[in-house]
Amino acid sequence: MKTLKTIALVVLAGASFALSLPGIAQAMDGSSPGKDGATAKSTSSADMAEGEIKKVDKDNKKLTIKHGEIKNLDMPGMTMVFQVKDAAMIDSVKVGDKVRFVAEKGATGFVVSEIQASK
Numbered sequence: 655m656k657t658l659k660t661i662a663l664v665v666l667a668g669a670s671f672a673l674s675l676p677g678i679a680q681a682m683d684g685s686s687p688g689k690d691g692a693t694a695k696s697t698s699s700a701d702m703a704e705g706e707i708k709k710v711d712k713d714n715k716k717l718t719i720k721h722g723e724i725k726n727l728d729m730p731g732m733t734m735v736f737q738v739k740d741a742a743m744i745d746s747v748k749v750g751d752k753v754r755f756v757a758e759k760g761a762t763g764f765v766v767s768e769i770q771a772s773k
């Protein structure tokens with residue numbers, strides 16, 4: 655009788671251990687949507703072009719940027735001058751900074767509408 659009780663306990667322990675496995679698997683699955691969400695976020699920042707600040711012309715509110723491909727402008731990588739949409743952008747960068755930015759074609763040339771330091 656005592657032996658039977660011991661066996662029953664071992665079976666119960668085994669069963670609860672087995673039950674905890676799907677629980678762990680579920681917890682791991684549960685973390686996937688969060689990871690996917692992060693991937694989706696980095697996809698949207700992938701729309702930004704990458705570049706390096708070559709020259710800051712504060713007086714004329716212009717930046718010379720050596721940039722990678724700019725998909726929305728169908729432009730390959732090159733070094734060129736951009737105007738900035740907001741004068742404060744001029745103060746937010748310095749020569750040598752690696753940046754990610756969004757450029758638009760304006761009436762008088764290409765304009766940086768968004769810029770951020772890249773990591």
Ligand SMILES: [Cu+2]
Nearest residue numbers: 729732733734
């Ligand atoms: Cu260009």
